[in-house]
Amino acid sequence: MKNLRRSERLLPPRRCSIAPMMNRTDRHFRYLMRLVTRRSWLYTEMVVAQALVHGDPARFLKHHPQEGPLALQLGGSDPATLATAARLAEAWGFDEVNLNAGCPSTRVKDGRMGAVLMNEPERVAECVTAMRAACALPVTVKTRIGVDQRDDFAFTCRFLEAVAEAGCRTVIVHARKAWLNGLSPRENRSVPLLDYDRVYALKAHFPKLEIILNGGVNDLETAETMLRRCDGVMFGRAAYARPLLFAQADRRFHGSRANAPALAEVLAAYLDYLAVEAVHGKIPHTATAHLSGLFSGLDGARVTRRRLGELAASRDLKTLGGILAPWMYERAA
Numbered sequence: 001m002k003n004l005r006r007s008e009r010l011l012p013p014r015r016c017s018i019a020p021m022m023n024r025t026d027r028h029f030r031y032l033m034r035l036v037t038r039r040s041w042l043y044t045e046m047v048v049a050q051a052l053v054h055g056d057p058a059r060f061l062k063h064h065p066q067e068g069p070l071a072l073q074l075g076g077s078d079p080a081t082l083a084t085a086a087r088l089a090e091a092w093g094f095d096e097v098n099l100n101a102g103c104p105s106t107r108v109k110d111g112r113m114g115a116v117l118m119n120e121p122e123r124v125a126e127c128v129t130a131m132r133a134a135c136a137l138p139v140t141v142k143t144r145i146g147v148d149q150r151d152d153f154a155f156t157c158r159f160l161e162a163v164a165e166a167g168c169r170t171v172i173v174h175a176r177k178a179w180l181n182g183l184s185p186r187e188n189r190s191v192p193l194l195d196y197d198r199v200y201a202l203k204a205h206f207p208k209l210e211i212i213l214n215g216g217v218n219d220l221e222t223a224e225t226m227l228r229r230c231d232g233v234m235f236g237r238a239a240y241a242r243p244l245l246f247a248q249a250d251r252r253f254h255g256s257r258a259n260a261p262a263l264a265e266v267l268a269a270y271l272d273y274l275a276v277e278a279v280h281g282k283i284p285h286t287a288t289a290h291l292s293g294l295f296s297g298l299d300g301a302r303v304t305r306r307r308l309g310e311l312a313a314s315r316d317l318k319t320l321g322g323i324l325a326p327w328m329y330e331r332a333a
C-alpha cells in the first residue's frame, strides 16, 4: 500500500487488462467491454500528447463515467508536453496515465515516440518524472522486450531500471521485440517471436515492479497460469475478437461473486447506451463494428455480422435494435 499513489488505493489490481489499440479501443468499445467485465483495466487508443495539448481535449478524452478503471495512453517524448497531458488526464477523471514505448510504426517512430524510445531510457525517465510531478495518477509504461538488434536481457533491464528509478512502478511488457525497419506494425505483432520467459525473468529481476505480460494470450486459463509468474496479463486482439471471453474475468481474477453477464444483457445495456449516444437516431460510426466479436462462434453469427456491416452506412438505431432483437429475446427465452 505504501508505494501506491493516492488515487490508486481504491482501484482493483491490474491482474487483467484490455490493451490500447488504435481504431479499436475507442470509448464505445471500452463501454462495451465494461458491460462485460467490471474490474478489468481498460486503456484508450494512443493519444499523441502534442495533439492533445494543442487540440480540443474533449475530442481525445471524453469518456463515460462508468468506464473506469481507465488509463489514458500517451505518445510523446517531450517531458513538458507529457506533463501537461498527464495533468489533463487527471482533470478528466482517468485513473492512470501510460506512456507508449512499444509502438513500432514509422509515423510514431519519426515523431520520436513508441518503441524507438527504448534506445533512450534516460529520456523516458525524464518523461516519467515530469508526468508524476504533474499529477497524482500512477504513471505506467508500455514497452517491448527490445528493439532491432538490441534485445539482450541487460538492455531491457537498463530500460526498466531507468523508468523504475523515475518512480514508475508498473510496466507492461509486450513479450516480443520490435523491428523498427522492414516490418509493418501488423507484422511486428506476429513475426518477432514471443518470449514469455523474458517477461518472467524481468519480474524475478525487479520483484518490486508490477510487471504486466502482454502478447499472444488468447484465453483466461492461460492467463491464470501466467499470473503465477507475473502480476497481470493484458489482452489485445483476443479481447476485440471475442469480448465475451472476459465475462468470467471478474470471478476468475478478482474473486467477484457476481454472475457473468449473458450476451442478451450486454446487448440490451449497449443498446441503452447507444440510445443516449445517438444523434437524431444515428449511432456513432464505430459502434456496430465493435459488436461483431460478440457473436464469435455462435450459430447465426454470419447473418448478424452481414447485417451489421450493411448498417454501417445508415447507422440507424432502430434498425440495429431489430438486428439484435433475436439475440436478446428469442435466444434468451
Ligand SMILES: Cc1cc2nc3c(=O)[nH]c(=O)nc-3n(C[C@H](O)[C@H](O)[C@H](O)COP(=O)(O)O)c2cc1C
Pocket (backbone or CB within 6 Å): 019, 020, 021, 022, 023, 024, 044, 045, 046, 073, 100, 102, 103, 142, 174, 189, 214, 215, 216, 217, 234, 235, 236, 237, 238
Ligand atoms: C489494431 C491494433 C492497434 C494497436 N494500437 C496500439 C496503441 O495505440 N498503443 C499500444 O501501446 N499498442 C497498440 N497495439 C498493440 C497492443 O496493445 C498489444 O500490445 C498487441 O496487440 C499484442 O497483444 P495481443 O497479442 O494480445 O494482441 C495495437 C494492436 C492492434 C492489433
